[in-house]
Structure formats: C-alpha cells, structure tokens
Amino acid sequence: MPIIKDGAIIVDSWTMLDEEADVPSSADIIIPLNVMLEKADRLSNHSGRIGLLIGNDVAVEDHADLIAKADIVVLELPAFTDGRAYSQARGLREDLGFEKELRVKGDVLVDQAAYLLRCGFDSFDFDGEFDAETWKKSSGIMTTGYQRTYKDELETRG
Amino acid sequence: MYVYDDFDEKFVRERAAQFRDQVERRLSGKLSEAHFRPLRLMNGVYLQLHAYMLRVAVPYGTLSSPQLRQLAMIATKYDKGYGHFTTRQNIQFNWPKLKDLPDILDDLADVGMHAIQTSGNCIRNVTSDQWAGVAADEVTDPRPYAELMRQWSSLHPEFSYLPRKFKIAITGAESDRAAIAFHDIGIQVLKNDAGEIGFAVYVGGGLGRTPMVGKKIRDFISLDDLLPYLVAILRAYNLEGRRDNKYKARIKILVHETGIDGFKAKVEKIFDGLEKDKLRAPAGEIERIQGFFDLPNYETVEPNPETLTKARSENAAFDSWVKRNVATHKQAGYAIANISLKPIAGIPGDATDEQMNLVADLAEKYSFGEIRVTHEQNLVLAHVKEKELFELWQALVPAGLATANIGAITDMITCPGLDYCALATARSIPIAQKISEKFADQKRQEDIGDLKVKISGCINACGHHHAGHIGILGLDKKGEEYYQITLGGSGDENAAVGEILGPGFSGDDVAGAIDTLVNRYVELRNETTETFLEVVKRVGLEPFKEALYANN
Ligand code: HEM
Ligand code: SF4
Secondary structure, X not given: OOEEEOOEEEOOOOEEOOOOOOOXXXXXXXXXXXXXXXXXXXXXXXXXXXXXXXXXXXXXXXXHHHHHHOOEEEEEEOOOOOOHHHHXXXXXXXXXXXXXXXXXXXXXXXXXXXXXXXXXXXXXXXXXXXXXXXXXXXXXOOOEOOOOOOOOOOEOOO | OOOOOXXXXXXXXXXXXXXXXXXXXXXXOOOOHHHHHHHHHOOOEEEOOOOEEEEEOOHHHEEEHHHHHHHHHHHHHHOOOEEEEOOOOOEEEOOOOHHHHHHHHHHHHHOOOOOOOXXXXXXXXXXXXXXXXXXXXXXXXXXXXXXXXXXXXXXXXXOOOOOOOEOEEEEOEOOOOOOHHHOOEEEEEEEOOOOOEEXXXXXXXXXXXXXXXXXXXXXXXXXXXXHHHHHHHHHHHHHHOOOOOHHHOOHHHHHHHHHHHHHHHHHHHHHHHOOOHHHOOOOOHHHHHHHHHOOOOOOOOOOOOHHHHHHHHHOHHHHHHHHHHEEEOOOOOEEEEEEOOOOOOOOOXXXXXXXXXXXXXXXXXXXXXXXXXXXXXXXXXXXXXXXXXXXXXXXXXXXXXXXXXXXXXXXXXXXXXXXXXXXXXXXXXXXXXXXXXXXXXXXXXXXXOOOOEEEEOOOOOOOOHHHOOEEEEEEEEOOEEEEXXXXXXXXXXXXXXXXXXXXXXXXXXXXXXXXHHHHHHHHHOOOOOOOHHHHHHHHOOHHHHHHXXXXX
C-alpha cells in the first residue's frame, strides 16, 4: 500500500504494528493507542520514533498528553464515506495544536484528498491503486474555499 | 438579493469543472458507480426510476428573474419543458442526461447558481421563511445569516461525509413558516434587550420514518459565535452519530438516545475547546452580505387604493384570489402576492418553462425582479403595489397561475411518489389530483378555510405528511397501494406530529375519506373561525374515527 505525500509515492521509515505484534526496542514504529496506554512505561526507553494509530471512536482531546509526544499520528478511514477522521484531524490540529505529521489510512478517494489536506492531513496510506496523473488533475481543481482551516492553501475570502 | 462577487463566481465555476471531471471519469470507467454515487449525490444528482434527476439549489428560496429564466431554459433544452419545485425550496429536473449535467452546471454558474449539496450526507441547502424581509411579524430578515451559512457549509472540508444528510432552517419571525422544528438544526433570529442580534438554536428535529420535534439547545447564541456553535454541533454529530444503521443515522436519533441534556453537554464541551477565531465569519463579511438585503426602493403609495377595492367588488374571482393569495406587507401600499403551483387537478409544484418565463417577466414588472420559492411548493412575488395587483392577476390567469387556494385544502404538499421515485411504495401525485378535484369548488374551499393536507409516497416523508393537519402516507400491502391517514400534525411554531386514525384506504377511496373528515370538521366547528386543528384539539380523534369507520 503506497504512502502518498505531496501527490507522489514516498518511502519512509515507519513500521505499522498491530495490537498483537511484539514491540521492538528500536525502529520507527506506529502502534495502536491502546498498546501505548498499556506499555507506556516500557516504551519510555524505546530508541526509535513512536507514532500513534488512533481509532475513529477515540475522543482525541482525552489523550492530549500522549498525542503531544507522538512523532506521527495516523487516523483511519474505514470506508470513504465515514467522515469521523476529518473531525478528529481538525480537533488535533486546531484545538490541540498537534504539529507533527498527520496521516490518514484506508479507503481514500482522490476526490477527497483536498478535503483531507484542508483538515490537516499531510500524507495518505492508501488502500487502492494510486494513479498520479488523476490525482494531480482531480485533487487540484478547487483553488477556492469558504472555510479557513489549519493548513489552508486555498484562496479564502477576506 | 445576494449577488455573487468574483470569489463566489470562481468557486462555483471550479465546482462545475470538478463535477465535469468526475462525470468524465465515471463515463470512462475510471470511477466505479459505488464511488461516483456519493460524489454525484453531493451535487444533487439522483438516479431515479426512469432517469437521472438533478436538484438545483435555490438558497433560502430566493431567485432573480434572470435566474428563473435560466431554469426555464434548462427545462426547455435538457428536460421535457418543466421543473418541479420542492419542499426544500429547490427545483428538480426529472429528465436530464448524465452527459449533459456538466453543461447544465455551467449554465447555472452563468447566473450564480449551483447544485452543491442538494443531496448526499452533507449540509443541505439552508432554507428560510419565504416572506423573509417583508413579513409584518419579523424581528429581522434572516436571509443574510442564511447566506452566511450557505457559504460556510459549501464544500465544507470537515462535514462532507456525515452519517446522514443535514438540514438547517432559519426564521426571523414569530410565526414559523420555515418549519424549523422539523430540521436537524432550526434557528430563530432574536434580538436581546440590548438590541443585539442572536439566535435560539434547536436541534434534532426531523420527519422521515421517526418524526421528531427539535429541542432547544441554546436560548441565545451571539452572532459572533453562530458558526463556531454550528461547528460544535456538527462535530459532535459527525463523531458520534450512528453509522451502523442508515435509518438511525440522523442527528435526531443521537439527540434522542443521548437526551438533549447529554447531547448539549457534548456540544458545549467541544465548543469550549474550539479555537474559535478561524471559525468565525471573516471581519466585515456579515455587513457585506447584509448590504445585499437592503429593502428595495419602495415608492410612497396609497394603501388599499380605490382601484383595488373597485376591481375586487366587480370581479369575484379576483376577490377570491386577493383573499387567499395576497398577504400583508410591512410597507404600506404594498402586498405579498403568492402564486399557486397547485392548479386544480394539476401536479403540485410543477411549473412549465413558459410559466417560469412569465413569472420572471412579471417579477421584473411588478416586484423588483425577485421571486421566492416556498416550502409549500408555491412561488411568491414579495413586493407588489396593491394598485397593481389586478393587472398582475390578469396576467396570471391565462397561464393557469391564478388558482386562489394558498393555504387551502387543495394547496397540498405532495412528494413525487411512485411516478418518479425509486424508493416509493405508492403513488402520491394521482391522489393529490383526486383530492384536488373533489374540493375544486371555490366556495366550499373558502368555507373550509385553512387546511394543510400533505402526502408522501413512502415512509421517508418527503411530503411532510407527519406535519399535515391531514397527512396521507402511501404504503404497499402485497402489491396493492394503500394510504394511511393521520390527523393533527403541524409544521409551524406549534409543531406536532400527526396521529394515525386507523386502517388505511385504497387509492380510489382516499379522496372520499378526506371528504368525510372535512365534512365532520365542518359539522363540529363552533364557528367558521374555529380551525381544523383547534377542533381536533378540542374533540380529539374519536369523532373523526367514527365518521370514517362507523359504517365498516
Ligand atoms: C424523487 C427523489 C427523492 C428521493 C429518492 C428522496 C429520498 C428521501 C429519503 C430517503 C428521505 C429520508 C431521509 C431520512 O429520514 O434520513 C427523504 C426525506 C425528505 N425529502 Fe426526499 N427524496 C426525493 C424527493 C424529494 C422531493 C421532491 C422533496 C420535496 C418536495 C423532498 C423533500 C424531502 C424532505 C423535506 C424530507 C424529510 C424531512 C427530513 O429531512 O427529515 N424529497 N427523502
Ligand atoms: S417520500 Fe418516499 S416516495 Fe416520496 S419522494 Fe420521498 S422517498 Fe420518494
């Protein structure tokens, strides 16, 4: 599954671990929030970077401290019609002031890329195939927007 | 009325281009129907029984003459010569082709219109009082705030994939002509003791299969905080609204399940944590928008002129029309003229291209070039000089637009039903036509007085049957259409959901059943001024049940 950033496939050092996986003592890892909650002590001397995978049913403001320490946060898009991650992202960016990388993982449609970027995501972990040309053309058609958001590259009024 | 500036224009042009790109990818097979579906819905494109349907937004129901002419042009060029005005103040075209849709959107953009969010699980067209700005009973014109919300909600990056559709209505008057209690969010504009504008906010109303009356979540939110407060409500809903069951996904269910106090606590917590500055309207924006809603330049004219009284006394049909269709204006010497789209035995809410062109011309001649669409599927010319009412009426008569029945029993709200709709369980239009024929007699209609009959072709309640004084719901029993009748619903400031009377009726018998109910009402009322709802309240359902079912 490709990781997309700035409209292109990138390779990065993150390894995504699921709940059952053993947590290595080094390497850049992304772990589910509840693993972090359980193993926070042991992870305090982890030598690599640590990111958090946060489920859609988590109220991000309840975990502000952990999130502030994370090097990346990954939110989920279980179906492209499920918009919870958009609200979580805005909460993270605008209300909690999270500044590190924010990634969305799942059923991303090119037609949603612009909305996701405006809500504060930087990168996409894609379920489907990535077609760079369509992505470039289709995701950039709207250059205007009425709302002012965290990372808004669109033209707004006023 | 509001006129697009360069920014709005660029925005809708880009949106039209974006949809053109999506249609091209669909037609070339790059986009699957499953992926295309929510995208087309967000642009008002439904797949119906026979064809695609396009729903065009008429924000808060206000149109200019050039806009209405463009809608007529679209009806001529891409449809079968007519359009259908809806209960959400929009217009639908029933026969466009998918390949033509991008061109239609460009044509709409030419006159500052679009189809953005007229469908789909997003914030829908914001609706308002059709008499906004001219009603004698209003605190202030709600349309500047409606326009602010239209802009704020358009292609909202956070709220375009909600659990379900989301409808907002706003009124500035005591009498609620916008049915705010039956919306996901209902807003009433208020002025506090210091003369500042603010808003009472209601949440969790709706019709559909689980009708609910909205509950108050805030007594008074300031103008500055309106948009941040809406963000808080929508965020609470977006995060916690049910996504497991489409029929339980509306905010009304969340509010019901958490209770209004629990829900309010969630909203207030989110609201307190919001970085509000960016969420507010940009500085000066409200004032900029308000500038478009200044009252037109009324002339000083004599109220109730002799020409009017004379024409009324000489022409009974005109007199009936004035009585039923003309309402009081706040400016002396002017009147609000309602144009009924409910001709006897016609299709409720339909207008032909010729009728649209005529109304556009008449609006320019008599009403500052502005037209309103009502949620009861009629049109309004909001600023007509009383002395010109007779001329206006004479122009409406030959076009079949002078039916004198606003608010009367033949002014029914009717959904498209099985004639068009893929979800329907029964037809609605033919039922409306039969009832209309039964009550065609003008004298009888006038004697009956105000009576709201509303018809839906399935449980989704697009025809607002729950809110009808008499509601009719079309269902299906083993392949046979039958109709359930409810009594006592109301969509105004005394909002109530109607109660089912008893076993349903076949399509042939509905009009007769309504006749029986109305006759019973006329017998029961104490004076001709006692309304249908007052009688139902006073005597209950029993006498009506008895009248309907005694012989079976
Ligand atoms: C012809 C195609 C149509 C389809 C497929 C359709 C579909 C639906 C569905 C599924 C609902 C229920 C949604 C829910 O409760 O979650 C609904 C509600 C509604 N529709 Fe339609 N509809 C159509 C046409 C119309 C028309 C023509 C009007 C206006 C005359 C309209 C106005 C409404 C309103 C006002 C509601 C209900 C109120 C509420 O939001 O709770 N619809 N529609
Ligand atoms: S009420 Fe039912 S039949 Fe009527 S338009 Fe809505 S979905 Fe279709």
